[in-house]
Structure formats: structure tokens, C-alpha cells
Amino acid sequence: MTLRLDTARLVLRPVEEDDLDVLLAIRNAPAVVATTSTGAPLPRERMAGQLARRCASWREHAYGSWLVLLDGEPVAFVEVAPIGEGSGVDPDAIEIGVVVHPDHWGKGFALEAGLAAARDLFERKELDRVYAGVDPSNVKSLRALAKTPGVRQLDDELFELTPEALLG
Template sequence: MTVETARLTLRPFTLGDTDALFALMSRPEVARWSGRGVPMVDRQEAVDRIERMPVRRGDHPAADVFAVVPHEVEAPVGMAVLVPIPASEGFGRDAHEIGWHLHPDVWGRGYATEAATALVERAFASGIPEVYAVTNPDNVRSQAVCRRLGMTDLGLRSDWYDRELRAFRLDRP
């Protein structure tokens, strides 16, 4: 399930990507925007996360957790996701989210927008009617990516992950 863009290959993670994932998610400036908000402190955490990715992907054939690999390098510089979004307690939604985490060394190169655009196209081509993105309310960089994608800002919502997040939606044209 590889996705190619002009500058990137998006592919499933393998255990060979453990060091790259650990290098990414052990950085406080990246991890603070992740689900737990806490940096990884042990390489085994990256192994465990990679091993859980098939479950996180869910059952939809278009969905996955993708390593973001620029064409000129071999190791991932980030991750992008098209996965089921867990509804908060009391909310019964069946929806998919897109998301991204990139190493600070590649911030500002447009990789997040390029990867997310490819995943939006993949989602819509496979029949997913809408995609969501949820961000920490203070994560203005990711919110800017959502706006570049043409997503509608839904404001602060508690529909997912049992916490208040700034949510965005994009409907299939």
C-alpha cells in the first residue's frame, strides 16, 4: 500500500524504521502534539508502536499509518495517517482522520501538506465520504496545513479521543 507523490513515498512502517520513529517521537517538540503528548524515552516504545500499527489502521483498505520518506533519502522523516478516528464516550461516529508528524529538520518544506493531500485523494477515491483532522488547540502549524487542504474549521470539539481538540473536516467533492 505505497503512495507516491512528487517528492515523497508514503509506505507502511516496518521494524527497520524503529530508529527513525524513535528519533521522531522522542523529540518533545513533535511528541507534544501526539496523542499522549509525551516523548518516547525507550526504543522499545517505537517497536511496540510499529507492531500496533496494523490494529490502528482498522479494516478499511485505504487506511494505514504511513512512513513519510522523501525520494532522496531512505529513512522516514515522519509519519502520516489515514485511520479510523476513535469517538469520544457518548459519540457514535464512524469516521476517518488524517494526521501527520514530521521531524523538525524537515518542517517548512511542505511535506505535511503533500502527504495529507495524497491521503485525502486516497480516502475519497476509495469511497470514504469525509475526512477529519484533529489538532491540539495550540498547534497552529497543523491547523495551517488543514486550511491549505481546504478543510472546514469545526472549532473546539470533544467528539473524539475524549478530549477537547480543534477539529477540521473535508467532504468528498
Template sequence: MGTVTKPAYPIRTERLLLRPFTHADHAALHSWQSLPEVVRYLYGEAKTPEETTESLALKTAVTWPAKEGEHLSLAVEHDGRVIGETVLKWLNEEHRQGEIGYIFHPDHYGRGYATEASRVMLRLGFENLGLHRIVASCDASNGASWRVMERLGMRREAHFRHAEVFKGAWGEEFVYAILEDEWRASR
């Protein structure tokens, strides 16, 4: 594996600023973690303030993944307000595999922020972490999420039908992926 290089924060895009979470982000994080419509497609239910405190502690503990299994969660700011988060998981060091994800407050849906923030996470995964392959997954009925993956140049590799009981019903999952050379060619 190549050199693993922690990026300089904050990371600026055209409209956003990405940075590690701090304890001061509790209210913003809780503003979406507490909403049933946000967790509809996620494991778990809407969080209590205490559960958000636990979630925030995990997010602030990792400012860059140092080993396989660690997750980097970055706060996404727009005009000085935290509006969501984006995630890079280091799944497997030997095989250079990672995963990205994103969660935003519903007030900010439909504006391309998830795509813009996720482009940064792909770059960090490939350039800074030295990954070869990055995946993302979502509930098959979450069209907004899989359209983000497609805008990122990821391809649908799997459609798991009735793979598990999810929130009381058989769930379906789409898995998308992009390889490092595909990502470089698309830039």
C-alpha cells in the same frame, strides 16, 4: 458504501514516497517519537525504544483499513529517508467518516511535506475508502498544524475551549473537515 480498494504501494508524490511501515523503520520512528517537542501537542509523552517497538507493531499490522476503527499509518520518505508519518483513520463505516493526521521529525518542518503527504491521505480516504467526510484536529496553539489543514482546503468547524485538561492545563482544540464534493471541486 462504494467499493473499498487498497492502493498499490509505494505511492509517489512530487517529492515524497509513502508506504506501509516495516520493522526496519524503528530507528526513524523513534527519532521523532522520542522528542518532547514532537509530542508536545499529542496525547502521551516521549516514547522509550520499547514503546516505539509497540507503536511500530501497531503500524505494521494495518496496511489498509479493512473495517471501521482501523488506522492506516504510512511512512513518509524523502530522498530515501523516513522523515515522518501520515495517518488515515476509518472512524465510521455507516456514515462514511474518516480522519487524517501527520507527524514529522522537526528537521523537516516548514517544507510542505505534511501538506503533500496529507493530500494523498485525503485522496485515499475519498477515492479508495469511499468516505464522505474527513476531519482533522489539533491543539489550537499549534498554528503549523492548523495551517496545513487550511492549505488542504479543510474548513474550521469547531473551536473547543477548555474541553479537557491536557498535560496539566485546560486545552483548546480546533477541528477541521472537508466533504467529498468539496475535495473534488478543489482539485
């Protein structure tokens, strides 16, 4: 049985090796590129490396990034990976980030998919917190986080979510 998460409107499934073109289409949509720190499209080779690591994470840790589907069509992806050095928290702590294709902005998909991925990590992997890093200029993401119950802002760019926050 394949792992999948169902929300009110969306289905999340683990990313797969053959999702490269879909992920690139979402990540390199011009409006998405404009929200990135580099302001440049992600090269195919770099996305291929990221996808390989995401798929390996599923095999090795039973968690990883999700492809988000609406009526069977990809609309977003949820990145789930260790936060790494320089965040001010444990570098092995898990960070969640959602990238939505601009055709689907403003519909609440980022929040819906991100919370589904967080709930999965809390329930299935028994994590006690997850993080989201958001550039202070990314108004849309900040607006989505503001709607999330119990999210705690740790600094200008880092937010924390606990299982208790989802219950309250």
C-alpha cells in the same frame, strides 16, 4: 506489488514492523514532543504497540499509517486510524494526522503527505470524509490546514475534509 503513493516530492509507503526506530526518532524529536498534549517522549513499548496496530490495520482493512520518504529518507509519518470515542463524530470515522521531523518543518510536507493519504482513502477506499484533530495551540498544523482547500472546521480541535474539497 507494494502499495505506495507518489507526490511531487514525496513517496508514502505503508509502515512496516521494522520501522519502530524511525517512527520513534520522528515522534520523539524534542521539538515534536513539545507540540504534544503530554509534552513527553512516547515510550518505546507504547510506540511498538501503536506500530503493531498500524500494521494489523493494513492487513485487516487495506488502509493504515504511512511512512513518508524524501529522496528515500524518512521525514514524517501519516497516522490513519479510526477517530474513536469523544470526537463528536462516528467513532469509526477515519482520522489523519501527520508528524514531521523538525528538520523538515516549514517545507509543506505535512500538507502534501496528508492530502496524498486523504486522496487514497477517497479513491481507493471510497470514503466520503476524513477528519483531523489538531490542538488549538499547534500553530504549524493549523497553518497547514488553513492552506487546505475546502477544509471545514467543526469545533476548536476537529476539522473535516471531503473529496469535493480536494477538487475545489
